[in-house]
Amino acid sequence: xxxxxxxxxxxxxxxxxxxxxxxxxxxxxxxxxxxxxxxxxxxxxxxxxxxxxxxxxxxxxxxxxxxxxxxxxxxxxxxxxxxxxxxxxxxxxxxxxxxxxxxxxxxxxxxxxxxxxxxxxxxxxxxxxxxxxxxxxxxxxxxxxxxxxxxxxxxxxxxxxxxxxxxxxxxxxxxxxxxxxxxxxxxxxxxxxxxxxxxxxxxxxxxxxxxxxxxxxxxxxxxxxxxxxxxxxxxxxxxxxxxxxxxxxxxxxxxxxxxxxxxxxxxxxxxxxxxxxxxxxxxxxxxxxxxxxxxxxxxxxxxxxxxxxxxxxxxxxxxxxxxxxxxxxxxxxxxxxxxxxxxxxxxxxxxxxxxxxxxxxxxxxxxxxxxxxxxxxxxxxxxxxxxxxxxxxxxxxx
Amino acid sequence: xxxxxxxxxxxxxxxxxxxxxxxxxxxxxxxxxxxxxxxxxxxxxxxxxxxxxxxxxxxxxxxxxxxxxxxxxxxxxxxxxxxxxxxxxxxxxxxxxxxxxxxxxxxxxxxxxxxxxxxxxxxxxxxxxxxxxxxxxxxxxxxxxxxxxxxxxxxxxxxxxxxxxxxxxxxxxxxxxxxxxxxxxxxxxxxxxxxxxxxxxxxxxxxxxxxxxxxxxxxxxxxxxxxxxxxxxxxxxxxxxxxxxxxxxxxxxxxxxxxxxxxxxxxxxxxxxxxxxxxxxxxxxxxxxxxxxxxxxxxxxxxxxxxxxxxxxxxxxxxxxxxxxxxxxxxxxxxxxxxxxxxxxxxxxxxxxxxxxxxxxxxxxxxxxxxxxxxxxxxxxxxxxxxxxxxxxxxxxx
Numbered sequence: 001x002x003x004x005x006x007x008x009x010x011x012x013x014x015x016x017x018x019x020x021x022x023x024x025x026x027x028x029x030x031x032x033x034x035x036x037x038x039x040x041x042x043x044x045x046x047x048x049x050x051x052x053x054x055x056x057x058x059x060x061x062x063x064x065x066x067x068x069x070x071x072x073x074x075x076x077x078x079x080x081x082x083x084x085x086x087x088x089x090x091x092x093x094x095x096x097x098x099x100x101x102x103x104x105x106x107x108x109x110x111x112x113x114x115x116x117x118x119x120x121x122x123x124x125x126x127x128x129x130x131x132x133x134x135x136x137x138x139x140x141x142x143x144x145x146x147x148x149x150x151x152x153x154x155x156x157x158x159x160x161x162x163x164x165x166x167x168x169x170x171x172x173x174x175x176x177x178x179x180x181x182x183x184x185x186x187x188x189x190x191x192x193x194x195x196x197x198x199x200x201x202x203x204x205x206x207x208x209x210x211x212x213x214x215x216x217x218x219x220x221x222x223x224x225x226x227x228x229x230x231x232x233x234x235x236x237x238x239x240x241x242x243x244x245x246x247x248x249x250x251x252x253x254x255x256x257x258x259x260x261x262x263x264x265x266x267x268x269x270x271x272x273x274x275x276x277x278x279x280x281x282x283x284x285x286x287x288x289x290x291x292x293x294x295x296x297x298x299x300x301x302x303x304x305x306x307x308x309x310x311x312x313x314x315x316x317x318x319x320x321x322x323x324x325x326x327x328x329x330x331x332x333x334x335x336x337x338x339x340x341x342x343x344x345x346x347x348x349x350x351x352x353x354x355x356x357x358x359x360x361x362x363x364x365x366x367x368x369x370x371x372x373x374x375x376x377x378x379x380x381x382x383x384x385x386x387x388x389x390x391x392x393x394x395x396x397x398x
Numbered sequence: 399x400x401x402x403x404x405x406x407x408x409x410x411x412x413x414x415x416x417x418x419x420x421x422x423x424x425x426x427x428x429x430x431x432x433x434x435x436x437x438x439x440x441x442x443x444x445x446x447x448x449x450x451x452x453x454x455x456x457x458x459x460x461x462x463x464x465x466x467x468x469x470x471x472x473x474x475x476x477x478x479x480x481x482x483x484x485x486x487x488x489x490x491x492x493x494x495x496x497x498x499x500x501x502x503x504x505x506x507x508x509x510x511x512x513x514x515x516x517x518x519x520x521x522x523x524x525x526x527x528x529x530x531x532x533x534x535x536x537x538x539x540x541x542x543x544x545x546x547x548x549x550x551x552x553x554x555x556x557x558x559x560x561x562x563x564x565x566x567x568x569x570x571x572x573x574x575x576x577x578x579x580x581x582x583x584x585x586x587x588x589x590x591x592x593x594x595x596x597x598x599x600x601x602x603x604x605x606x607x608x609x610x611x612x613x614x615x616x617x618x619x620x621x622x623x624x625x626x627x628x629x630x631x632x633x634x635x636x637x638x639x640x641x642x643x644x645x646x647x648x649x650x651x652x653x654x655x656x657x658x659x660x661x662x663x664x665x666x667x668x669x670x671x672x673x674x675x676x677x678x679x680x681x682x683x684x685x686x687x688x689x690x691x692x693x694x695x696x697x698x699x700x701x702x703x704x705x706x707x708x709x710x711x712x713x714x715x716x717x718x719x720x721x722x723x724x725x726x727x728x729x730x731x732x733x734x735x736x737x738x739x740x741x742x743x744x745x746x747x748x749x750x751x752x753x754x755x756x757x758x759x760x761x762x763x764x765x766x767x768x769x770x771x772x773x774x775x776x777x778x779x780x781x782x783x784x785x786x787x788x789x790x791x792x793x794x795x796x
């Protein structure tokens with residue numbers, strides 16, 4: 001966890017305002033669920049490995065007598081801090097669906113908490129920024145999500161992103177042609193998901209250890225790495241043609257997005273059922289976000305099927321790529337000595353504010369040069385002196 | 399705790415954007431501290447009654463063996479959720495002061511958590527919205543805080559607010575003239591703070607129970623209730639003239655603010671040392687926020703004195719007073735049947751988006767009239783039909 005100082009906080013709030021405006025214009029509605037959810041719901045098996053990283057909140061009004069008898073955390077904790085925004089969305093939808101449109105396009109932006117081991121670039125509290133479409137089984141859901149996400153990246157100034165796309169059905173058929181039994185498929189997918197980290201040789205070794213016949217697998221991965229959008233005419237045996245044709249249609253409908261077919265893309269979460277996608281950007285070695293279709297999950301708290309697709313952008317990584325924010329507006333520092341009456345200071349501040357922009361009063365320091373440098377670095381564009389006689393002339397700071 | 403549905407969330411985010419813009423233009427810098435703070439810091443006696451309402455987070459990696467031995471919550475919990483933004487600010491300033499301006503004008507906006515008993519209008523998670531000036535001992539701090547807060551209320555459309563103001567020194571002298579011993583003063587202040595709830599008779603009774611000589615107190619409260627800004631010429635014996643003169647100077651420097659002298663204003667928190675103030679508004683029976691000078695507290699984590707004044711607006715109450723937000727921008731609903739191809743839908747959406755504003759695709763329902771009514775209530779201003787042939791004419795929705 002960390003403190004956000006003024007420059008970093010201003011950059012983040014600006015980025016969030018840009019993202020909110022784009023998502024809103026694309027027809028998404030922002031909602032908010034509480035940061036605390038029921039312990040049982042957070043541990044219902046929908047959060048994957050994140051469940052183990054969740055913070056639990058001590059039951060109130062329970063003292064040492066009960067602690068002594070407690071056998072597990074559930075006896076001590078009834079609430080926990082959310083570790084993602086997807087489990088809360090499923091609960092939110094189950095609670096409020098009567099008040100929501102039949103096809104609900106949700107934006108959720110807020111902190112989540114995970115008890116990660118301390119390491120560079122990972123925080124225990126971080127912001128997630130998700131859009132989801134619930135209730136739409138057709139591909140328009142994927143198109144709207146990918147279109148809105150791409151537009152948000154462009155609006156943030158992150159041109160040049162590409163989106164890798166795949167479908168769980170492509171992976172399923174691939175594993176079938178490799179002779180992987182259905183009951184071993186999820187283990188094999190976890191291995192293929194490590195391709196970026198351990199390379200083809202590492203993945204083939206690990207699949208071998210799982211009993212997969214690895215003869216020809218090196219070559220197969222070579223073929224997968226070069227697979228593009230030209231497979232429809234003479235489809236290879238490993239390709240699920242129906243899923244591929246649907247992905248191709250997404251690509252054709254999104255000419256402004258660089259959509260890359262990647263048959264080895266897995267995405268970690270077990271709940272995905274169809275399309276999956278991930279943002280790649282030349283300035284980052286890790287993905288800048290991702291998502292996919294997860295038709296089975298939302299219905300878990302409802303007792304009926306609800307089609308769902310989501311796209312989560314990696315807000316913390318994206319903010320790190322953005323340049324420090326210069327406000328772009330006029331900002332004036334009013335320097336004064338300690339003996340200038342408060343009423344005179346306030347009157348000067350008011351006078352400058354009426355002309356528009358940001359105004360900060362600041363006591364003049366002996367080292368004027370350093371003070372002006374710091375103010376310029378803080379985004380101030382003008383400076384003026386205030387004395388008991390009033391406001392002096394405004395001078396540009398550069 | 400509660401879910402925020404789209405209309406409510408849009409209203410809140412709009413209000414926050416307005417508040418942020420005003421505070422920023424007044425020279426305040428937004429910062430953010432983590433929602434979780436150390437258990438010990440949250441229970442250091444700075445949070446008053448709120449400490450008892452705080453949620454504690456179970457230590458990780460500690461199991462039944464340790465639970466059995468635990469004598470108090472501190473043995474089970476090392477972190478807790480913040481119950482206000484003032485204790486985190488004190489910690490933030492102690493950690494980061496080297497990177498902050500000598501006079502630091504902070505904005506903090508974020509959720510806090512209190513395990514309140516469920517009751518109407520009280521939530522266990524709610525947003526606080528504070529501005530504080532650290533490092534300024536002169537009255538310019540009060541002037542900037544009150545000026546910025548008033549400007550924020552006006553920008554939100556809440557004209558007509560007044561600000562009741564007092565000084566702890568006025569209360570101290572008042573109690574002295576009533577013969578209240580210094581060691582009984584804080585108990586007497588708690589009683590006077592109940593004036594709104596239990597009336598003069600109730601307060602006088604309770605003071606009597608505390609051993610205060612109540613002869614003439616009814617009349618004294620009558621005089622206090624009518625005290626205004628005309629006491630300087632012929633000051634009554636109970637008045638701390640120095641403090642009153644300073645308050646008068648604040649009033650004169652803030653002609654745009656309706657500043658009301660209220661010698662019975664207490665403000666609950668024990669850490670206030672000087673000026674105290676509270677927002678009153680004709681449309682609300684309870685205060686819309688308040689604050690004051692608390693020179694002793696920030697230094698607690700630093701080992702040196704840091705003058706400080708803060709003003710917290712009651713965000714949840716203020717939002718309740720605001721009208722439901724109409725977006726003020728063009729918003730178009732594109733109605734379509736289920737069989738329109740996704741690519742045609744996306745192309746139509748893009749076409750309308752390029753003209754600006756918000757666009758939502760929606761499947762046409764049988765009861766068109768109800769559907770259009772719901773869309774209009776959702777802030778949509780235009781509607782058009784999309785078919786396989788493309789986008790139909792845009793019609794205004796009213």
